[in-house]
Amino acid sequence: MQPIISVVNLHKEFRVFRHHRGALGALRNLLTRESRVVKAVDGLTFSIRRGELVGYLGPNGAGKSTTLKILTGILVPTSGEVRVNGRVPWRERKAHVARIGAVFGQRNILWWDLPVIESLDLLREIYKVPAATYRRNLDHFREVLALDDFLHTPVRSLSLGQSMRANLAGALLHDPDLVFLDEPTIGLDVVAKERIRQFIRHINRERGATVILTTHDLSDVEKLCERVMMIDHGHLLFDGQLEALRQRFGGERELVVDFAEDYPDVSVEEARIVERDGLRVTYRFTRGAVTASTLIGRLSARYRLLDLSVREPEIEDTVRRIYEERLLEKPGGNAGNEGTVGT
Amino acid sequence: MRPHEAQSVRGGEAASADWPAYAALARMAFQRQLAYRFANVSGLLTNGFFGLLRAYVLIALFGARHAGRVAGYSIGDAITYTGLTQALIAYIALWGWWDLMRSIRTGEVASDLSRPLDFFWYWCAQDFGRAAAQMLVRGLPIMAAYALVFRITLPPTPLHWLALLVTLALALFLSFCWRFIVSLSAFWMQDAVGIGRMAWIVVTFLSGFLMPVAFLPDWMQALMRYTFFPAMINTVVEVYLGLLDGPALLGALAAQLLWAVILYALARLVLAAGVRKLVIQGG
């Protein structure tokens, strides 16, 4: 079956001009054209199948928003092939955007001064949503996103969480089969974040929408995505299952032990103590160097244990390690594509 | 804000020890205005272009009379008039000045009022700094351009040059007092911006900016001269062009000074009322 998104060897270069300041500078800007070429996207290749929920990660300036802009059709690439829903996004703008939904961070897709319900109605007209579909979707979103509290409030008066919910409703009103979400949980409190995540999971599982999620919040990724794509400096560093990422790079795991007695020395080989709080001790050990069961065996042989648990590393730490220690450097050839694309 | 905190309004005289502070404020405003480089240049071009248009209209009005004088103005005087008035636009902020009104609307004014500087002079010093910068980047270049393109009139004697400096300072002070008073309306009115816009239009109309006052019908001239608006622009024009001599010149400057004193007193009254309102009702 055709993938819903197919990207082959995508390149996007920007010519950045040296900008001179001031009145005299404006003249210089006209006369001299010092520039350099910045490669925002450098040979990206991937495809996404219908129904996937993909996390798209990368530090700022990595090329994430450039990729999104190309996929949504508002930016034209320098070279490469892109097909979304069988179309070339920037060539058939109106037909393309009619089938997708997109919410970008804190930008509104609704109208600032209008009550939410009126914005939604206007979107209905713009997207030519059939009356029955509109009714159905509206009722559904009102329930799932709890819109009734602020349905008649103008968007400018909404809180961040409310505004994000309203925007999500607006983006999905026309039943798009592909949804781009850029930082949907940014600035929200824990409860609101969870609500948004549940909604995203819902539209992916129950409504079958393909979702591309870019985020800096790695808990979003942990809780929602099975597949993760990591981009940096315009290259795709990793494209595969989240678990594979963790397995390969989640260097350290933790073992938390509750001892029966307050033993003076609870050290153990191949693990170091990172925290000691009364009877509870937290050990850290390197994955691959020693297994959890070996450590548990050693400890239980020497001491009486009441309880224990094994903690996986935070994806946060894993990703940070990858960036800082450059664990996924492009070896001068092709990008380090890892894992299977869509198991 | 408690009454004793509005200390900058009591007394109202600029203590001699404060002069360095006001000078610093003026210098800061001067530099700030110079930094708006692109706005300055595009403003200059716009002012210049409109000056050109106005010059041609006046030439067309003179028509066959271009050899002689109308109401004391030669054609050269009239052309110079258009350049001079265009040069003054930025200097006296003819089309609006919103800093103080904005400060009142955002509530920043409360912190302005609790500074150990007199509120009126605090704003006046900054306005003078701004005006000096505008004269430098928008006023003088226009006059220079005019001198290149047309045959313009210059003040005839050193005395007139001196009088010009005096009249420019007084005109600016007058304009500032007016803008100050209008801006203070924000203490009482939500739609102060609308009032402000009307106020600037009134200046445009009655100051002799659009046409030399002398060209207008006698009854209009009489009406205008009962107000202080011509003292903002028309007096400067007449001094510059040397249309006033001896006692007439002194009289015009004295009238400007008198208006300045009156408006200053009015500004003080309105400010005191505004502060009272702020203190009692919390703004």
Place this chain on the structure above:
Amino acid sequence: MLSLYLRLISISLRSQMQYRLSFLLDALGSTFASLVEFVTLAAALTRFGSVGGWRLGEVAFLYGLVEMAFGTMDMVFSGFDPGYFSQQIRRGTFDQFLLRPASLVLQMFGSEFILRRLGRMAQGAAVFALSLWVLNLPWTPGKLIYLPVVFVSTVAFFGGLFVVGAATCFWTVEASEAINIFTYGGSTMLSYPMHIYADWMRRFFIFVVPGALLVYYPALFFLGKPDPLGLPPFMPFLAPLAGFGVLAAAFAFWQIGVRKYTSTGT
């Protein structure tokens, strides 16, 4: 299409009407501002008699026509107002238009409709009406038909200038202020009879940016005045060509601008 446009501008109108007193003051203010200029000119004309040989009524005809057309354009093309559009580009809200399955131009027209600019249009209409009352012109059916054509063509012409100004924002946001010289400067200039200006200015506004073909030459026709520049007698009838030609060229330039924006981003 039309219904969507009407819906979009109703949003802009409603948010303006929320501040009723401000709106009234603004509308009055803009009427007053334009009127003040004309009143001063009229007052000066009592002393001078004519401007370049044109009496008050004749100048009022030209002035009123330009002000009516510009004021109308200012409202209808509010979305393309370079001052306003440059902010849209700066904030990145233009991307939102690209993401909706609707015509970009329609969304641009629909994004703003600044009603208070009606003041300028109203003032122009008043001055124009004054001129008709003072002049007692001989009206023929041809003239009666051509007058609204000239009006609409002039709106199109000024609109084209706005569209060009908005399009330049795709390259540089700062240039939008410089465009004011053409739009506001141009309208002021066209309010007076062209023959009072220097040669190069006249030639520029006839052959390069053909503003003179839209109001001055048609005015010669309506007022029954000979052309002091001695150009061919069909000049007064080129208004629709000039006006819509400029608008069409402006939209072509706009398309180039959009293409540039989508290939280089912000």
